[in-house]
Amino acid sequence: MKDKFSTVSQLELSRRGFLKTTAAIAGAAAISQTFGSFASAQSSNVVRGYGVTTSQLKDWSIMEKSIGVSMQFNGTNNSVGVFLRDVVASSLGDQTDIFVFESGTEDILGPQGIYLKIDEKHPELKLWDRTPDEWKRSETVVGKDGVQYGVPVIGNADSFGYYPDKIGAAADGNEELSWSLMFDDEKTKGKVAYDQTWSYSIGVAALYLMGQKKLEVNDPADMTGPEAAKVVDFLIERKKAGQFRTLHSAFEEQIQLLSSGSVDVINCWEPAVREANKTLGSDKTRYAYTKEGYFKWGHGAYIASQAEGRNNLDNIYKVLNYYLGGEYRALQARDRGYAGPNMDLGVEYATENGWSKEDIENLSKTEQKVARKFTKPYTSTTTPTNADAIEEEWQRFLNA
Template structure:
């Protein structure tokens, strides 16, 4: 998942920007990439994260007759997305907003996202979609209303070079997060993400599951728990555990390609990109002892879109995201999972994909099922974001 999360309290940003946005009334939208509100009823406009996209939308057009015009949120920042939707009238141009769960907690109850009509006949795959996806906190708001359709998801951990950390090369062994945080074998050879919303929860998870600290919910730290997490990371930083801190997906790939590091908490696609250069299996993405940063991306209908003439096609597009074709290409290109992974395997078989691709899809299905047995979920708008941010600055400054 691309996850360059803002290190500012998103709830407070939303409160401030809601008021500013009402006054600004679309003035800021001029700086956004243009998204055409086409009169063609078969054209769907989307706005959001790159990783929700197909690399080639013509695949969808060929199978459904629907076209996708997609504009990417600047910086893939949840704060930027919330500001854009509130202050810049994104819904005037975009039919669907794509983002990891969290924005709907603010934008749904405020009326910027429409409540999903689960009874629409176009949404034919909804009933067979598992509740672990369609009733997750990534799509259901704090008010209990269904705002989103799950698009894709994964359980993030860390990439590693098996020979460097002394584990089997096949990548099937569960590895403790201890290898990233406090193992002499990786000291000075570990890379760590700078963003607290990505790195603090996984640290808290390790401390909780290893018995090093009492933490109620790693995904929603109290101020006192945030201090414990940062105290630990500051100590590890001063001990020389981390060779570098990074910001972007591109940095993840570069660090792996150059072999500057042996282990890195990263997104799974970074390991796939690195293996294109280094060779298949050179870098592995970890199954872990303690658990994962589980996340899900969703598609949300903007309220304005419900008043346009293409609502039926919008729901057909949402149903497409639940189907085998979209799921197969997402799994093949990025290693992501999502709802109805079995349909992805069937799609590949029916369309005579190479045996190796079908095998990879089956492995992806097994991978997601294995990882999702461990109950850890990411939270992009934790209750005490202000306190976590303040503590995190200590770690960055240490």
């Protein structure tokens, strides 16, 4: 069964045709209602954002105090189908200045004219030149057409959370563990939670099989239908063998499953480990370094094309520059464990603002951690070419 809001559906439908569908009209109505008061903000120092919640500061007033611009941000989850539906069907650019999402949307929405090209020489984008190319020229923010559509925001390399004592691993969490703990290990059998979202889960399964020389895959981020079928065959076998205790789908579930101790291993976001340890005690659970690789991702910030006519580009670029600066970097690394461009400015900010020695050291550790993980494969995309085939194969796993 295909998801009616799948990536492929977005690609196949024109803007006009998409608006004609019943589902899109329903979505448009819901979003319009949600954004009614959101769109009414007229203050010149207000920038309006829409995108993934993990990119948000826990308190946007901190940014306002720093740069004199306030943020009104409406969050969404990391479902690319929902994001594309909302942006296209609801013409959110009429009401939104900045979109924040994972890599892939720039390849679709950029060439369609929904995202503006970034003005790298804009006077408010002061940190652009000193931002490393590995971030600002990454696939997250540069389209396949070579156009710079976005500014890098945050990134990480996702793996799995685990209890070191339960799986017999070193307590310090520094050793590299195999994804076999997730998929194919007797000691974790029946004690694993696996994300039921294919875009987050099928690639790491392929990565494990590639590392074990059990399967050849050209690109785990964009598998062909036959490649995905072989991965799903393996996952169905493991599912029937009782490897997975449960399938999960939300961040809150990740925290609950970890903190309750009902599973020993779970592929999850790193903040879930941090939240679980607030209940369990420091470092009771760990976030894995892996032998085979990671689900590497990045979030970019993109300007809605309609914003060009609202005479607010200076403030928008101030926010984009803020994403590259030390305050945002330090707060995201401390609160969520995420890295990003110009981590050195985050350390500088924390030092100048009297953060504790431990917090400052942790910022440096975050930079080192991400650098270590980014040396391994693979880099994800939310918009694989063969999404329809992958989705069909994934349904076989879910239904098995």
